[in-house]
Amino acid sequence: MTKKQIAQMAVDALKKEYPDAICSLQYTEPLQLLIATRLAAQCTDARVNMVTPELFKRFPTVDDFAQATAEEVAEYIKSCGLYKTKSRDIVEMAKMLKEKFGGVVPDNIDDLITLPGIGRKTANLIVGDIYGKPAVVVDTHCIRITRRLGLHKLKDQKKIEFELRKLLPPEESNDFCHRLVLHGRAVCDARKPKCDSCCMKDFCKKKP
Numbered sequence: 001m002t003k004k005q006i007a008q009m010a011v012d013a014l015k016k017e018y019p020d021a022i023c024s025l026q027y028t029e030p031l032q033l034l035i036a037t038r039l040a041a042q043c044t045d046a047r048v049n050m051v052t053p054e055l056f057k058r059f060p061t062v063d064d065f066a067q068a069t070a071e072e073v074a075e076y077i078k079s080c081g082l083y084k085t086k087s088r089d090i091v092e093m094a095k096m097l098k099e100k101f102g103g104v105v106p107d108n109i110d111d112l113i114t115l116p117g118i119g120r121k122t123a124n125l126i127v128g129d130i131y132g133k134p135a136v137v138v139d140t141h142c143i144r145i146t147r148r149l150g151l152h153k154l155k156d157q158k159k160i161e162f163e164l165r166k167l168l169p170p171e172e173s174n175d176f177c178h179r180l181v182l183h184g185r186a187v188c189d190a191r192k193p194k195c196d197s198c199c200m201k202d203f204c205k206k207k208p
Contacts, residue, residue, distance in 0.1 A: 141184030
């Protein structure tokens with residue numbers, strides 16, 4: 001069985017197991033997802049979702065964030081961890097969005113990764129979820145599960161992203177990554193995976 005065949009089987013199995021492939025971060029517009037994803041670094045999505053309603057109520061637009069101080073933003077995100085760095089990035093990001101991109105969140109990875117605090121993982125999420133383009137969000141769940149499936153033996157996130165782009169159907173890649181998160185939380189745990197109840201146990205390379 002080729003890696004591409006395994007990838008397609010994984011796509012099919014996860015689609016059946018988790019029909020609703022949605023981002024667990026709550027947002028109503030591109031800027032909110034961009035900021036929420038920045039906050040989610042080394043923080044749970046659940047915690048971010050607790051923080052963002054008041055944050056976005058206080059700073060509803062890119063102009064509001066650009067005119068704020070990092071200290072003002074920090075007051076709303078302290079429970080997210082690394083809040084001083086994150087608040088500074090958010091303010092500088094908003095300023096750059098205004099100055100360089102007309103206040104609009106870019107629709108491509110190359111532009112997105114020029115924003116403060118934004119890496120390829122976040123950029124792929126934005127491109128996929130907001131703009132509907134093929135994307136591969138390489139987070140810890142993606143790295144762990146795709147390695148266990150035998151799709152790669154890599155550790156570098158960027159290399160994994162490009163390897164998976166070659167193996168996954170482009171129209172399925174974004175939802176596939178969302179489903180990996182759900183599966184990683186529910187079944188394919190880092191330390192004690194529940195292999196017996198896994199929907200991919202018949203073709204996974206990891207032995208229980």
